[in-house]
Amino acid sequence: MKLIQLFILIFLIFDLCADEVRLLENGELALSARIESIENAEKEIFIETYYLENDFHGNGLIKNLIDKKLANSRIDIRITLDDFGSSSFPKSKICALKMIGIPVHYFNPVKIYRPKVSQHRDHRKIWYTDKSAIIGGRNISDSTFSNEQWDWDIEVVSSKTEMLRETFLEQWENSKELDCQKIKTEWPMNEALVSKINLDYKKWHTVELEFGFDLGRKNHKKQKTTNLNFLESLTKASKSLVMETGFFTPNKLILEKLLEAKNRGVQNELIINSPSFEYWTEEISTCASLSYQKGVLKNHLSKLYYPQKKYFTHGKAILIDDEVFYLGSFNMHMKSFYWNAETWSVIKNIPAELLAEIKNEFNFRKNNVVRVNTKDDFFIHDEEVSKAKILKCKALKFFAPILHPFI
Numbered sequence: 548m549k550l551i552q553l554f555i556l557i558f559l560i561f562d563l564c565a566d567e568v569r570l571l572e573n574g575e576l577a578l579s580a581r582i583e584s585i586e587n588a589e590k591e592i593f594i595e596t597y598y599l600e601n602d603f604h605g606n607g608l609i610k611n612l613i614d615k616k617l618a619n620s621r622i623d624i625r626i627t628l629d630d631f632g633s634s635s636f637p638k639s640k641i642c643a644l645k646m647i648g649i650p651v652h653y654f655n656p657v658k659i660y661r662p663k664v665s666q667h668r669d670h671r672k673i674w675y676t677d678k679s680a681i682i683g684g685r686n687i688s689d690s691t692f693s694n695e696q697w698d699w700d701i702e703v704v705s706s707k708t709e710m711l712r713e714t715f716l717e718q719w720e721n722s723k724e725l726d727c728q729k730i731k732t733e734w735p736m737n738e739a740l741v742s743k744i745n746l747d748y749k750k751w752h753t754v755e756l757e758f759g760f761d762l763g764r765k766n767h768k769k770q771k772t773t774n775l776n777f778l779e780s781l782t783k784a785s786k787s788l789v790m791e792t793g794f795f796t797p798n799k800l801i802l803e804k805l806l807e808a809k810n811r812g813v814q815n816e817l818i819i820n821s822p823s824f825e826y827w828t829e830e831i832s833t834c835a836s837l838s839y840q841k842g843v844l845k846n847h848l849s850k851l852y853y854p855q856k857k858y859f860t861h862g863k864a865i866l867i868d869d870e871v872f873y874l875g876s877f878n879m880h881m882k883s884f885y886w887n888a889e890t891w892s893v894i895k896n897i898p899a900e901l902l903a904e905i906k907n908e909f910n911f912r913k914n915n916v917v918r919v920n921t922k923d924d925f926f927i928h929d930e931e932v933s934k935a936k937i938l939k940c941k942a943l944k945f946f947a948p949i950l951h952p953f954i
Contacts (some may be wrong), residue, residue, distance in 0.1 A: 566756035571700035574692035588676035598632035600688035607740035639733035652722035670887040680708040821853035852916035
């Protein structure tokens with residue numbers, strides 16, 4: 548009898564310590580999971596994001612939070628926004644949230660007379676409740692939850708989500724509340740969003756999970772843990788390295804590690820936005836990375852892919868040897884490595900069923916890309932790029948070192 552009780556106790560301890568995750572590989576799943584988490588929360592909802600847009604999904608999720616607070620006045624709901632990234636969301640609506648007990652803090656208010664300090668941005672994406680947490684690369688906007696924008700999230704049920712709570716509260720103390728004394732309040736008129744997908748079909752997987760955080764450093768020259776984490780992933784690869792990022796402007800050390808991996812026989816693949824992408828801020832970033840792409844394709848990568856015209860990748864993920872999966876908020880560019888506050892998660896010893904989900908999504912994306920297979924033409928796309936576009940991109944490359952830290 549005592550032996551049976553011991554086995555039960557061991558099982559319960561293992562079960563309590565287990566990390567349960569489910570993959571949210573597209574916008575519809577990611578939105579439904581957030582709506583569901585608001586409904587299920589009982590004590591706390593903490594949200595931290597780079598940008599909150601004043602659009603259908605941005606206002607809709609805010610209305611979900613308002614309804615939750617009005618239904619349960621004791622629940623603690625807080626939001627941390629980046630002052631630059633969320634500048635388009637009306638301050639009048641933020642003040643309305645404050646009136647009903649949903650405080651909003653802004654990270655590092657932009658000051659024109661302090662451009663260097665203003666470059667430190669909160670690029671983290673944390674969605675924490677007392678029931679579960681969501682971590683990955685998605686902001687809150689219409690484009691974020693469309694299936695034309697590629698990204699990665701995981702929903703987590705684990706005692707380790709307490710780490711997300713703690714790092715949120717730490718950044719909360721580093722941020723400032725908006726002064727609403729001279730701002731007229733405006734109530735969001737949108738209806739609350741309703742989940743269109745039953746998430747019951749999404750399998751939960753027991754995994755070995757780790758989190759990592761950067762709060763943003765004042766000394767941008769100091770190597771951050773984001774950079775070290777990425778370097779570690781490159782060093783460990785022995786067979787394959789599948790990387791996806793919106794922007795790719797690595798430093799010399801990262802390029803050396805990529806070259807070393809390729810020389811070890813590692814199949815290095817990179818999915819990155821094409822320079823023909825139209826949105827001007829992303830256009831600056833992709834054009835800025837052209838010189839890197841030329842050298843990288845020639846010497847460091849086995850394959851380089853651009854999404855087809857209707858798609859845009861906002862994903863930040865690395866799959867190593869089909870054994871380790873990194874995802875988070877960091878792009879593979881210098882701003883993420885040295886300036887921004889970032890988050891990421893690492894899944895080790897990936898279960899077979901979860902690995903199949905991850906590889907299926909990567910394969911879907913690879914089936915909707917244009918493979919760049921020449922050392923000279925970096926404007927390959929599903930339609931021809933005009934000479935004017937090429938000249939424009941060359942001009943943006945010139946200004947990119949000045950403008951890139953702000954985007």
